[in-house]
Amino acid sequence: MTPVSTHSPHGQSSLRTVQVLGGGNAGSSAHVRSLAAGLVARGVKVTVCAPVEAERTYDFTGTGAHHVHVPRSSDPGSLAVLRAACADADLVHAHGLHASFRTALALGGRRTPLVVTWHDRVHADGARAHLLRLLERRVMRAATVVLGATSELVDRARRTGARDARLAAVALPGHPRRPVAPEDPDRLRPKARAELGAIGRPLLIAVGSLERHRGYDVLLDAARVWRSLDPVPLVVVAGEGSMRAELQRRIEDEGLPVVLAGRRDDVTELLAAADLALLPSRRESRSVLAQEALHARVPLVASDVGGIPELVGDAAELVPHGDAEALADAVVRLLDDPERRELLKDRGVRQAATWPTEDETVAQVLCVYDELTQPGLLG
Incomplete structure (x- = not known):
């Protein structure tokens, strides 16, 4: 595999990333913690924007990341906090539909690359189903790259307007407080x-x-x-x-x-x-x-x-x-x-044994980051 650089395209000593998590189910929250730990270990500066409840459960700061409390809300105050957290980022990575939508709003017209990991589809009936389809289209078109956890999600992202959608299977991470499997x-x-x-x-x-x-x-x-x-x-x-x-x-x-x-x-x-x-x-x-x-x-x-x-x-x-x-x-x-x-x-x-390890998942994501932060890519 080609070595991955941890240098930003703007000359800083380390790539600066922001991970955005909404309410977050257990799978996506554990993935963000695993990703944060792997990125920090590789010299990447990581800020995790997530509700304080998620920080208490998943201890993002324990990985060496910086945590910013951002409520699961699209109100102006929450968006302002998220916008400020992303101000100096070389790349922003949002997880899940609602977190990705809020991130797209917070970034506005900035040229900061936005990576979206789509862990699962949100389902609803009636008028809410129509609203979710609108959110999906908005997020897919705003994202620089969409990483789908399954082929089905990748295909849907492409149908919904994603410019670049790729399969990125998420490893099963060890929850920080999940009991270790018994030896016997x-x-x-x-x-x-x-x-x-x-x-x-x-x-x-x-x-x-x-x-x-x-x-x-x-x-x-x-x-x-x-x-x-x-x-x-x-x-x-x-x-x-x-x-x-x-x-x-x-x-x-x-x-x-x-x-x-x-x-x-x-x-x-x-x-x-x-x-x-x-x-x-x-x-x-x-x-x-x-x-x-x-x-x-x-x-x-x-x-x-x-x-x-x-x-x-x-x-x-x-x-x-x-x-x-x-x-x-x-x-x-x-x-x-x-x-x-x-x-x-x-x-x-x-x-x-065919599923990716946590290290392989982090390496794939970091390759995407490196690709998107190369000089001249976005303009």
Whole structure:
């Protein structure tokens, strides 16, 4: 690979970058922290503009970056703070649709290169859906380069007006406070299963916010089938969200073998204890759960949506989204077929080895930065 310069085109000793994060989901926030750490280690000056809550959780300053509190808002005060933070930057990198839109407004007519990483699509209905399409077009046309986390996002960026859209798969970063994977998961597995109430029965794990697009209503439909199995599997869902009360009512009314475990900081241990991981989403880009499941050698059953097929290849059982019968059948087949489960575990390890490391992700992004800050590029 061609060596990457950390010199700005204007003669300063180091490239000065600003990373802009909005509310930020866990994946994009962890990516910004990973990126900040890698850039600082390579001599790049990094400022992270993000809400103070994100700084408390992800400790951007712990990487050597400078943090500026910018609320998740497009009001004039927030834009003024963002504009000031970007004033001396050689390049600005925004993550997510809303953060990118605010950044485009803050930069105004400046010629500072704007890189946008599109981690996932934002979805809405009715009038809000029309507004989101307008925001997408505005952001795609304002960006110097759009980096899509999946091929699907890259294609959409090009259709929406991006001048330069490229695939830039985001590595699965180690969350600064995520527990380290146990050295001996087999030793801890019985303890974790006992705590969850899964002794002598299969344990199925799903992780993600309790929101409509996660497909947990479909998961509960499938769980009605699993009630007839012997032994009955236990389904544990880790996450919180607006659908908790609705889902809990169904679990109780229908006697479903499902536990809503709330937010958990031990997802690594949960997966290590599981027989299967479930991802019934209606939409997904580069799923963190899918990546962690394959890394942990846990067979995965997932919807064939968005970036999932590209991410997992032949290392998971894919089912049509919204099809509870297909989801239920896939789980029953895997529970009855230990050889198939072992095959998926081995394939998962091989597939995970094809994903970029954090160092490779940082190197790719830095190559883009170097390209965009070469003298004469923008004029």
